[in-house]
Amino acid sequence: MIIYPNQIKAAEEVRKHFDNFYSPFNYNRFEFLSINGKLQSGKTGCLVQTCRLIFPEEVVALTTYADKALVSQFDNDFANEFNVSTVKISTAMKQLETNQQLITDIQNASALIIDEGEYRLDLESQLSMFIQAIMTKFPKKRLMIIFSGATNFSYNYLKHMFRFPAHSVELEAGDGYTGITNFYDSPNFNHIERVGPVKVTDEILDSLKDTLSQHTTGLYMLRIPTTANDADEVAGDLAKIFNNQIQSDSLTIKSIHSKDGKEIKDELRAATKLSMKKNVIIIVCGALQAGFRFVDVIKQNIRFVYETYSKSASAIQGLIGRSCGYHDNIPVIWADRRVFEEYIKLYNDEEKYIPGENASTHLGSKISTTDFVPCELHSEYKIVDRKEIENLLGIVRDDYRYSETSKVLEKQGEFLRQWNESFKDEPNYDSITWTSRNQEMRPYHILVNTDEGVSRVMKKTGDKETRTTIDKTTSTSFLSDDKYINKEK
Numbered sequence: 001m002i003i004y005p006n007q008i009k010a011a012e013e014v015r016k017h018f019d020n021f022y023s024p025f026n027y028n029r030f031e032f033l034s035i036n037g038k039l040q041s042g043k044t045g046c047l048v049q050t051c052r053l054i055f056p057e058e059v060v061a062l063t064t065y066a067d068k069a070l071v072s073q074f075d076n077d078f079a080n081e082f083n084v085s086t087v088k089i090s091t092a093m094k095q096l097e098t099n100q101q102l103i104t105d106i107q108n109a110s111a112l113i114i115d116e117g118e119y120r121l122d123l124e125s126q127l128s129m130f131i132q133a134i135m136t137k138f139p140k141k142r143l144m145i146i147f148s149g150a151t152n153f154s155y156n157y158l159k160h161m162f163r164f165p166a167h168s169v170e171l172e173a174g175d176g177y178t179g180i181t182n183f184y185d186s187p188n189f190n191h192i193e194r195v196g197p198v199k200v201t202d203e204i205l206d207s208l209k210d211t212l213s214q215h216t217t218g219l220y221m222l223r224i225p226t227t228a229n230d231a232d233e234v235a236g237d238l239a240k241i242f243n244n245q246i247q248s249d250s251l252t253i254k255s256i257h258s259k260d261g262k263e264i265k266d267e268l269r270a271a272t273k274l275s276m277k278k279n280v281i282i283i284v285c286g287a288l289q290a291g292f293r294f295v296d297v298i299k300q301n302i303r304f305v306y307e308t309y310s311k312s313a314s315a316i317q318g319l320i321g322r323s324c325g326y327h328d329n330i331p332v333i334w335a336d337r338r339v340f341e342e343y344i345k346l347y348n349d350e351e352k353y354i355p356g357e358n359a360s361t362h363l364g365s366k367i368s369t370t371d372f373v374p375c376e377l378h379s380e381y382k383i384v385d386r387k388e389i390e391n392l393l394g395i396v397r398d399d400y401r402y403s404e405t406s407k408v409l410e411k412q413g414e415f416l417r418q419w420n421e422s423f424k425d426e427p428n429y430d431s432i433t434w435t436s437r438n439q440e441m442r443p444y445h446i447l448v449n450t451d452e453g454v455s456r457v458m459k460k461t462g463d464k465e466t467r468t469t470i471d472k473t474t475s476t477s478f479l480s481d482d483k484y485i486n487k488e489k
Helices: 005-021 043-054 068-077 089-095 100-108 126-137 155-162 180-185 202-213 228-241 243-247 264-274 312-323 337-348 386-393 409-421
Strands: 030-037 058-063 084-088 109-115 143-149 166-171 189-191 218-223 251-256 279-284 302-306 332-335 367-372 375-381 400-404 444-449 454-460 465-475 484-488
Touching (some): 005 143, 005 166, 030 043, 030 155, 043 058, 043 068, 043 109, 043 143, 058 068, 058 100, 068 084, 126 155, 180 337, 202 218, 218 312, 228 243, 228 251, 228 279, 243 251, 302 312, 375 386, 386 400, 386 444, 400 409, 409 444
Parallel strands (some): 030 143, 058 084, 058 109, 189 332, 218 302, 302 332
Antiparallel strands (some): 367 465, 444 454, 465 484
16 A cells, blocks of 8 residues: 555654654543544545554454445455454454454554544444443553544534543645535536425436537446335336437446345446446446545546535545545536535544434434433542542432442443533433332431542432423434434423
8 A cells, every 4th residue: 555645744744743642641441533624635544554553552443334245355454454353343352252363452452543533433323332442441451542534524423421531633635636615616516495295306317418428438426325126117117218328339327236146346447447448327226335436537527416415524535525535626516505505514623523313324213302400520539439428528328329430331331421521511410310119318428439539529409390392313323222312402
């Protein structure tokens, strides 16, 4: 793999953070570091160079991909790095107790790499549970956890949940980069307003005809995000419209999906190769998303993009993202302008950015009600002896309940939820404490964090009330449970 100056520069910054983390004056068990870079700007090369710079320190690289071809690509990226072992996060989570090689790799590792870290994050995600499992299974283990992704819509949730020290490194785009801003500012960009089922409208068809008439070779990509049968139907309809071009062998139309056991990568490879010789229209269903790479010579030959995903992460990482890179070609693009604006907001101010309901994959919203009991932080102590805290407060056992750090994964997950709830601007006492046998809530709840050597005392300040909430960010993607919800009043 060729490593470019911008990748070397960013990797050197990562190395500085790595050295600081393992300095004799740093006592943190875990730290997060995010490598932020534009789509197709070279994040993989930056990760590879990082591994080379910290050699011989061992690294475990995890991918969130499910697609076999992308997992294989991920493995190949690190195949020549002798200090790196690669594994799917789903596999790692399942085999953490049984796979001795995996256990040894983690024991020896100084860093975890999370590729495409924008996906499948939060309290109930497998990645979150994996980090919690490592904290429990390896109580003396120290790790720097390095995230890499172009659309880190969920990263801040994970960072705030664990409350580890967090840093970021900017991967600057190299000379000749063409990306989202270039597309959005171009007269070739066209806004679509999705209403009802996705279809190729007369407006889209006229634009496609016009673009085809200007070129003898090229790739024309249209997404149908419904079913393989729908994609096949669209391909058949277009074949009738462009029958003359097909008969003259100046145009080929293909529907690309995983139906009938065909490998999507093989279909795409054949289509893109053919597009260097003539015009090729591909109708995409469930393909060309995060992780898939076109070589720059193909990107230079992309003429038309119709991206119908409405979720920002999906749309940006889809056909649009696959078109970014080191070239000067700006195709005709049809997409929802809001997905561009969401990405630009994220990239310009990641620390303060809060994703809206259309930001991430597999998101939805619904109205629900929840019980809310107001409370406040009464006091915080750098002690973990419950009896000592009891004496300092001047209370007896019947005045409070308590929770503490546990080595049992399920109990530790529950404690972390309570602990993080206590740091919210408006913590819900109902989410921190509990009642039994129809008793009233006790006025205090003591949270004892033995890992950090800190205890927090929460005090109930009001009565229970019912609040209406809008679940703004609900993800079912790769979760160990059914969902996670970020609730906004």
